[in-house]
Amino acid sequence: MRLELLLRFEEPFIIPYNYPHPLYSFIIHAIEFGDPRIARRIHNNKKDIKFVASRMFPVGDREKIENGLLVRSGEVELFVSSPAWPVLEALINGLALGRRRLHILGKRLLDAEVEHVETPERLSGRKLTTLSPVNVYHNNPPNGFRQWDLSPAGQPNSPFENEPEVWKELVFENLKAKYLMVYGGSYEGDFEIKILTKMPKSKRFFIKRDEKTGKPIYARAWEFHFKMWGEEEFLRVAYDLGIGMRNPHGFGMVGIYGHRNPKKGTF
Incomplete structure (x- = not known):
């Protein structure tokens, strides 16, 4: 199961070149707002079902600067997948409950739109x-x-x-x-x-x-x-x-x- 997220942050928003820790922190805190128990299991149990996240993709004009990619609109796309629906459900709820409290490098989340991405029927042999x-x-x-x-x-x-x-x-x-x-x-x-x-x-x-x-x-x-x-x-x-x-x-x-x-x- 996969979600497509359209996230709007305070401007000017920068996607950091070294994004792994800020991105993980943002997602795990969003899940924590939705269901603290699931967030603890994901963070603490290495052998539990987790999720995979994509990079953040800028929407609209962007500019390379010293620390990252400046996104003038403050909007980014993010994709998150998991075979466990409770993980994605907690993320969806957490994005709503944690709005204006969730942030990446000090820039608060202002709004989030969520769409479900249809799972392909066939993956074998595809590019x-x-x-x-x-x-x-x-x-x-x-x-x-x-x-x-x-x-x-x-x-x-x-x-x-x-x-x-x-x-x-x-x-x-x-x-x-x-x-x-x-x-x-x-x-x-x-x-x-x-x-x-x-x-x-x-x-x-x-x-x-x-x-x-x-x-x-x-x-x-x-x-x-x-x-x-x-x-x-x-x-x-x-x-x-x-x-x-x-x-x-x-x-x-x-x-x-x-x-x-x-x-x-x-x-």
Whole structure:
């Protein structure tokens, strides 16, 4: 299930380049206004059903400035998906109840319009688009374990012999874990994913600071077009919960290429 949100903030509104934390904070607080219990479960339980959010898309004139994208109208589009209707219901109610108290970087939410997006009947074999990070910890002697941001197309300095295959395996394992959360059983079917973009663009984002060390945690996300094949029930999990990691922070939402905007696809 997917919602399309038209949000209007106080002007001048800036979509920050490092949007993951402000975006997640906004959505989780909106859900908290709608149902505090659901917000706590999402925030505290890593193995509970969550949601996937898109980036914020500007409506009307915009201008690149030092800290982000200045949106003169104060209006942005945002898409949120989840297989759990109570999560989306809490978000809808919270946007209404928290109006003028919800904010992003100090700019208050003035109004919100919500529309339901129809779920595609078929995802297998269609051209899709996403912005997704996939991270893995690997042993890097003599420095010990370190995080590596995997590229779906591979990188010259990769510590893995075949990075694209490792990326595919992790995406599949991640989706199977999400399928287990949604349906309570293991997925035994096939899955294949093919990257269509020869040289995917990557962007590095600040996520948060480590609670123990205080050091910043970054993630590199890759933007690309792709196709995937498998049982439709399994692929809808990808549609409703995203591919890759950090989905509630604006990563991994699956868009159908070329339906409303050929650049960003339909979310």
